[in-house]
Amino acid sequence: MNDFVLDRTSIPGVVLAGGRSSRMGRDKASVLLNGRTLLERVVEQLEPQVNTLAVNADATPENCRHSFIPDIVPGKAGPMAGIHAAMAYGATLGGVTHVVTVSVDSPFFPGDLVDWLAAAIDAPDKIAIASSEGRSHPVFGLWPVLLADELASWIVTDERRRVLDFLLRHDVTEVAFPLRPTRASLLDPFFNVNTPDDLAEAERWLKVLV
Ligand SMILES: Nc1nc2c(ncn2[C@@H]2O[C@H](COP(=O)(O)OP(=O)(O)OP(=O)(O)O)[C@@H](O)[C@H]2O)c(=O)[nH]1
Numbered sequence: 001m002n003d004f005v006l007d008r009t010s011i012p013g014v015v016l017a018g019g020r021s022s023r024m025g026r027d028k029a030s031v032l033l034n035g036r037t038l039l040e041r042v043v044e045q046l047e048p049q050v051n052t053l054a055v056n057a058d059a060t061p062e063n064c065r066h067s068f069i070p071d072i073v074p075g076k077a078g079p080m081a082g083i084h085a086a087m088a089y090g091a092t093l094g095g096v097t098h099v100v101t102v103s104v105d106s107p108f109f110p111g112d113l114v115d116w117l118a119a120a121i122d123a124p125d126k127i128a129i130a131s132s133e134g135r136s137h138p139v140f141g142l143w144p145v146l147l148a149d150e151l152a153s154w155i156v157t158d159e160r161r162r163v164l165d166f167l168l169r170h171d172v173t174e175v176a177f178p179l180r181p182t183r184a185s186l187l188d189p190f191f192n193v194n195t196p197d198d199l200a201e202a203e204r205w206l207k208v209l210v
């Protein structure tokens with residue numbers, strides 16, 4: 001039996017906004033979707049779900065009005081570097097066991113993301129990650145701050161830097177999210193904008209949201 005209950009009111013949120021945006025050809029955080037940047041949209045969606053909010057990247061995004069936390073580990077760890085920075089940030093805040101991460105390129109992520117991930121946490125070292133349509137989305141996760149140092153050393157010493165490899169070593173629950181009804185077809189809430197074509201598709205989804 002496990003009687004750990006996550007304090008839902010103490011969860012910090014971190015928007016992962018690093019990376020090369022090579023497929024988009026320019027910084028995704030500042031890309032405009034119907035007049036507002038992806039960063040603005042994702043911050044607005046996350047803010048009511050968390051206690052404090054910070055933005056992470058390898059370099060400070062343009063015109064960033066939020067607390068900024070840089071990647072800490074060297075090298076090319078990709079999203080793992082952002083997840084690690086988020087965990088290390090959470091560890092500096094008193095009374096925090098878990099930190100939630102979201103991706104800057106997914107403007108339609110669920111408004112109840114943190115509630116559902118938090119419900120899956122039954123131990124201080126438990127990880128919860130989102131999935132939809134049978135695919136996992138580890139950049140949308142609730143991460144134990146006590147694993148920060150372990151993740152850092154693993155990123156630095158192991159050539160395999162993928163998020164899923166780290167997850168295999170730990171107690172992880174995948175939380176499946178439903179597709180979102182719209183006036184057209186069903187929208188995967190974790191639809192992510194990687195290319196200019198994806199941006200055009202996101203504009204079309206915006207028009208049919210209910
Ligand atoms: N902190 C941090 N976040 C990253 C890094 N690379 C990717 N991310 C984030 O991870 C998430 C998924 O990124 P992707 O869409 O796969 O990759 P990307 O590097 O942004 O774009 P591509 O170059 O087109 O692959 C996004 O939220 C990125 O901001 C990194 O090196 N550091």
Ligand SMILES: [Mg+2]
Nearest residue numbers: 105192193194
């Ligand atoms: Mg992406």
